[in-house]
Amino acid sequence: xxxxxxxxxxxxxxxxxxxxxxxxxxxxxxxxxxxxxxxxxxxxxxxxxxxxxxxxxxxxxxxxxxxxxxxxxxxxxxxxxxxxxxxxxxxxxxxxxxxxxxxxxxxxxxxxxxxxxxxxxxxxxxxxxxxxxxxxxxxxxxxxxxxxxxxxxxxxxxxxxxxxxxxxxxxxxxxxxxxxx
Numbered sequence: 412x413x414x415x416x417x418x419x420x421x422x423x424x425x426x427x428x429x430x431x432x433x434x435x436x437x438x439x440x441x442x443x444x445x446x447x448x449x450x451x452x453x454x455x456x457x458x459x460x461x462x463x464x465x466x467x468x469x470x471x472x473x474x475x476x477x478x479x480x481x482x483x484x485x486x487x488x489x490x491x492x493x494x495x496x497x498x499x500x501x502x503x504x505x506x507x508x509x510x511x512x513x514x515x516x517x518x519x520x521x522x523x524x525x526x527x528x529x530x531x532x533x534x535x536x537x538x539x540x541x542x543x544x545x546x547x548x549x550x551x552x553x554x555x556x557x558x559x560x561x562x563x564x565x566x567x568x569x570x571x572x573x574x575x576x577x578x579x580x581x582x583x584x585x586x587x588x589x590x591x592x
Contacts (some may be wrong), residue, residue, distance in 0.1 A: 412531055414514065414544040421486045422542040425518045425564070428482050429540040432564055433520045435476040436494055443475070444496060455501025455555070459565075461493035479564075488569035495565040497526070497555040505529075508547030515547040518564040525557035537563060 416422035425432070444458035461469050462476070462483055472493075473480040483492050490513055497503075508515065517528075519537035527536050528543070530551040535543060545551065547567075555561050 412546045412549050413533060413535060414546070416516070416542040416544050419514075419516070419544055419568075421568075422516065422518075422544065424482060424485055425516070425542055426540055428478075429518060429520065432476075432479045432482065432518070435479045436520055436562060439475065439494075443472075444494070452504055452506050456498035457501055457503065458496045458498075459493045460496075461491075463489060463492045463566075466490050483566070486566060486568060488571070490567045490569060492564065492566040494520070495563050497553065497561045499555055499558055499560070501553075501555045503553040505550050505552040507550055511546075511548045513547075513567040513569055515545055516566050516568065517543045517545075518566075519543075520564060521560060521562040523557035523559045523561060526553070526555050526561045528553045537561070 416426075439460060441458075444460045446456070446458055460472060462473050462480060463469065483489060486492075495517075517537060519539045519541055522537045522539045527534050528545075528551060530545045530547075531549045537543060
């Protein structure tokens, strides 16, 4: 299930600053990215550069991208955030998220043709500078049939009605997969 990004005011902030975020992304070296921890979820190459993981700030990475970090700090109830890079030919297999307490947002930063995502029965494509917001507890999958890397700013945020701290809503099995936590 996709949601109208306009229902979440922070998406306007992300979209207004997408070029600043992309400029910081372009300064990073590919070696600074790490493979997505849940390797059983995908075929191909899916790498990430994290800023926040389950409510914990990754200081070294935040220092490398100070403007992006300043923007992310304005997102209410942010739990997880990072650059998500798919190489051509990658398929993220059908799966569901780890908790119903959060929603996921993708801000398109580098979006070649041939990339799409299915959530439930609906398939959409990313657009550079635009947000997609969806419930990742619905079955979803991603295909990258393009010729260059697809990169989005991925972030999870607690639903407005959730009051528990993130530590209480993230299963230990998920948190243990993330290095340095």
